[in-house]
Amino acid sequence: MPPSPHPAGPTSASTSESEYRIEDLAQRSGATVRTIRAYQDKGLLPKPGRRGRANVYDDSHLARLQQIADLLERGYTLASIRELLQAWDEGRGLAGVLGLVTEVDGPWTDEVSGRISRADLGELFGGKYDEEAVSEALALGVLEPLPDREDEFRVPSPQELSVAAELHKAGVPLLAITEQLRELRGQVEHIAARFLDFTNEHVFVRYLGVHLSDGDASEAADLVRRLRPLAQQTVEAELARAMQKFAARNLRDHLRSAAAAPTGPEPADPTDPACTAQIRLPTETVEAVGALVGEERVPDFIAAAAEREVRARQMDRMSTEGR
Helix, strand or coil, rough: CCCCCCCCCCCCCCCCCCCCCCHHHHHHHHHCHHHHHHHHHCCCCCCCECCEEEEECCHHHHHHHHHHHHHHHHCCCCCHHHHHHHHCCCCCCHHHHHHHHHHHHHHCCCCEEEEEHHHHHHHHHHCCCCCHHHHHHHHHHHCCCEEEEEEEEEECCCHHHHHHHHHHCCCCHHHHHHHHHHHHHHHHHHHHHHHHHHHHHHCCHHHHHCCCCCCHHHHHHHHHHHHHHHHHHHHHHHHHHHHHHHHHHHHHHHHHHHCCCCCEEEECCCCCCCCCCCCCCCCCHCCHHHHHHHHHHHHHHHHHHHHHHHHHHHHHHHHHHHH
């Protein structure tokens, strides 16, 4: 909650409700006296007024300190903040720029964060609380500590935690899951960086390295809003395509292995209908069968073909015996 711009009750520090000594301004804003003076020297904060021999500050100074603190928290340097505030002071408009800042810095997902207790966390992962795995999850930001709540964690992405729980139920060790996430995160961050470079080169190039007017900043914020979901949609579509491709390849490899691996000792008479031994087939043959009937029907087709061959041999033998 932002501090009130007015002192609580009369003090000897000011002659009116909206005037502060530098010590009072520091207390109200959360900045130190030294920081306030440094901001003045750097041109970030307007000079104070005079009341007799004393310097006095007002609500505009307090609001400016709050703006600076907010921009610093968003990751802006003092030099870039000075340019933004200078644009505001010169009447070039800051509302659009701050709107762009809000659009870019805002959440890029509709997912709502949650909370989970240590007990529930242990229950979710098989009834055992793994301190080492929790430390890894904290380091990765999958879990976040809550101040003054040692028995509870904040969960930025409940969906991500749910995926980890399902993988663990399927038999994946917890530390293997966190290691996989660490590797995946590096690859995804590379994709995000490439997507930003691409949009900067082709879309946002006209806004880079120039002083943005209020209209330009609003236009850029609208573009961010429109393009924001495209990266996620593209990655989801490509991931689905790749999973289908590699899952089919994986299944094909297993089918080849199954078709090539013997299931038991070969019977003495290979023409015996009771023969269930599998024979080794060339890879090209299996691929050709797959192209003909579909990957999922390869085993059935091979079994039917083998059965037909056995019956043909039986018929030949019967004809020979009859003659």
